[in-house]
Amino acid sequence: MATMVDTPPRRPGPHEAHDTDLIVIGGGPAGCAAVRMAAGVGMRSVLIEPDALCRNLYRIPALNNVLGGHTSGPALGDAITAEVRGTELCRPLLGRRVVELRAHDGHIAATLDTGTCLTAPYTVVATGVGPLQPDAVPWITAPDGLILPPLPQADPDRAEGRTLLVLGGDRPIGTFLRAHPATATRLLVAYPEADTYKTEEIRDDPRVTLLPVEHLTLYASEGGRVTADVRNRGGGQRTVTADAAHVSIGSAPTAPAGDLVRDADGYCPPGGQHPRIIVAGDLRSARFQRIMTAMGSGSEAALRAYYAARGLSVGG
Structure with missing residues (x-):
């Protein structure tokens, strides 16, 4: 994409009250x-x-x-x-x-x-x-200062054949899947009850595993991989791992x-x-x-x- 060369705004002349309209x-x-x-x-x-x-x-x-x-x-x-x-x-x-x-x-x-x-x-x-980050929502506990990229920024070539943990069920997930219909990327979508209606368009995609959660604790591990302890709404616990994590919280x-x-x-x-x-x-x-x-x-x-x-x- 070409770079635009910008010029500073013209200063007002003697008969102009402001820099611009x-x-x-x-x-x-x-x-x-x-x-x-x-x-x-x-x-x-x-x-x-x-x-x-x-x-x-x-x-x-x-x-x-x-x-x-x-x-x-x-x-x-x-x-x-x-x-x-x-x-x-x-x-x-x-x-x-x-x-x-x-x-x-x-x-x-x-x-x-x-x-x-x-x-x-x-x-x-x-x-x-x-994009909201994990520290902005009460249902996620994550390392202090953790900043995760939004799912649309995931490189489809690097994600091919990998498992991505997606925090939140916001609609960009569906956009990502439609844009890359042949990708073998697996998405683990962890989302709170409030996001249930947003997941309707993705729940039948075989690349998606839905994880309705009450609370999720995220850990970073070596090599960029992530691990999360998930407590579901019925009180059950499980641990999931992924090659990377992205946000789709809102x-x-x-x-x-x-x-x-x-x-x-x-x-x-x-x-x-x-x-x-x-x-x-x-x-x-x-x-x-x-x-x-x-x-x-x-x-x-x-x-x-x-x-x-x-x-x-x-x-x-």
Whole structure:
């Protein structure tokens, strides 16, 4: 994948009040859709992303629910990235993170990890979610500081013929299996009762062994292998071993610090935010975390900023 050369955002001229018309935080499908829509209505934008554009799409080997005929995450990611590269009114600022977001009466201020502060009349926050780790859930005991990769990051060639222990029954398991229908990888899926409904699509796959658990204690062993003591819901105990472990527990919001309003789970519902902060994509809720809904919400968020800057209501 080609590397984008980024230029710093243009500083405001003597007759300009802010650095840009719209600051978009997050370079996933929602953020990219926001800058494309903003450009379509003549708004300048700065897109801030600490990693590569659409980085999570490149970890999704198979797609079956997006328009445009794209059947893999990398194909869709390439298409979206090319669109953003061709958007003259957008200045991508990659490799930078917003560490604080503040809303004021007349503008918002986004402070970067470099100490630079950018201002705009409005911001779209689309930072999405990141994978939960074992220390985030009560049903797993694991070594302190253990960080496991999500299952979509498993290399199918290295996993061929091996046994992977998957912690949690979240839906990326089904995506992995559909993307690699001929792989001989065996998945031991340990999951709590709350994840039972998520495992329906994988329970008939012969490569999957379901392990409904009440509690799991994970141990790391030599050579990268892992061992886990599993207590099932009936009180029985067993020990399982695997060549590697991955997480599919779920996701947690990754919003920047500052003036975002969060719910009890850390998500940032669009309603109740400061009028100059517009939330889009997976950061809104755990219920609608889909690529198509993220892109639609990003486009809508940019339009909301456009209409608000002109004193118009969205329904007007």
